[in-house]
Amino acid sequence: xxxxxxxxxxxxxxxxxxxxxxxxxxxxxxxxxxxxxxxxxxxxxxxxxxxxxxxxxxxxxxxxxxxxxxxxxxxxxxxxxxxxxxxxxxxxxxxxxxxxxxxxxxxxxxxxxxxxxxxxxxxx
Amino acid sequence: xxxxxxxxxxxxxxxxxxxxxxxxxxxxxxxxxxxxxxxxxxxxxxxxxxxxxxxxxxxxxxxxxxxxxxxxxxxxxxxxxxxxxxxxxxxxxxxxxxxxxxxxxxxxxxxxx
Numbered sequence: 001x002x003x004x005x006x007x008x009x010x011x012x013x014x015x016x017x018x019x020x021x022x023x024x025x026x027x028x029x030x031x032x033x034x035x036x037x038x039x040x041x042x043x044x045x046x047x048x049x050x051x052x053x054x055x056x057x058x059x060x061x062x063x064x065x066x067x068x069x070x071x072x073x074x075x076x077x078x079x080x081x082x083x084x085x086x087x088x089x090x091x092x093x094x095x096x097x098x099x100x101x102x103x104x105x106x107x108x109x110x111x112x113x114x115x116x117x118x119x120x121x122x123x124x
Numbered sequence: 125x126x127x128x129x130x131x132x133x134x135x136x137x138x139x140x141x142x143x144x145x146x147x148x149x150x151x152x153x154x155x156x157x158x159x160x161x162x163x164x165x166x167x168x169x170x171x172x173x174x175x176x177x178x179x180x181x182x183x184x185x186x187x188x189x190x191x192x193x194x195x196x197x198x199x200x201x202x203x204x205x206x207x208x209x210x211x212x213x214x215x216x217x218x219x220x221x222x223x224x225x226x227x228x229x230x231x232x233x234x235x236x237x
Binding site: 037039041046047048049051052061062063064065097099101102108109110111112113115116117118 | 125158160162164166168173174175176178179180183185215217219221224225226227228229230231
């Protein structure tokens with residue numbers, strides 16, 4: 001069973017950058033064989049899908065809303081995905097989650113079934 | 125891009141009653157090759173991580189109580205909570221993963237009347 005552990009709270013100033021990590025662990029977790037998504041929740045707003053990465057080959061896709069502002073990467077040997085946010089603004093304040101896109105035994109994606117605990121980012 | 129629209133934005137339901145949330149996609153999320161709707165529902169409580177409730181529009185995730193059910197196909201979907209309990213107070217989101225970007229609906233807040 002996969003467990004996703006994210007890095008801790010970040011407090012940054014406008015214009016700065018940061019990098020959040022999401023490490024997979026657990027027996028037979030197979031982290032590299034699932035898409036890992038990044039999802040943001042800003043205060044008083046809903047969930048926003050930012051992008052995904054397949055750690056096995058680092059295939060990465062972005063939401064147009066975040067393209068150019070974020071960089072998603074992965075280290076398959078460390079079973080870790082990363083989210084880098086550049087030129088931070090106050091509007092980037094929120095909670096950032098990584099989550100695994102689950103798939104059936106026949107490799108059909110079904111939903112974000114395992115979530116990290118979330119990383120709080122404060123830009124002020 | 126597929127846009128997901130939920131209705132209502134919020135609803136208040138008495139304990140033991142039924143809550144129904146609607147989700148409409150701007151394009152079909154039915155994957156013909158797999159004969160599945162690529163539509164999931166999540167529950168988000170304050171201070172907790174989102175929880176997958178329903179996938180493929182109608183399949184309940186393991187451990188989810190059977191008072192939660194999903195229906196619909198193509199572009200119109202619903203999440204129904206029967207016999208509403210206090211612990212069901214949350215914001216509920218639909219999400220499509222048929223086409224990139226995998227968008228969420230704006231969320232529906234469920235409260236106790």
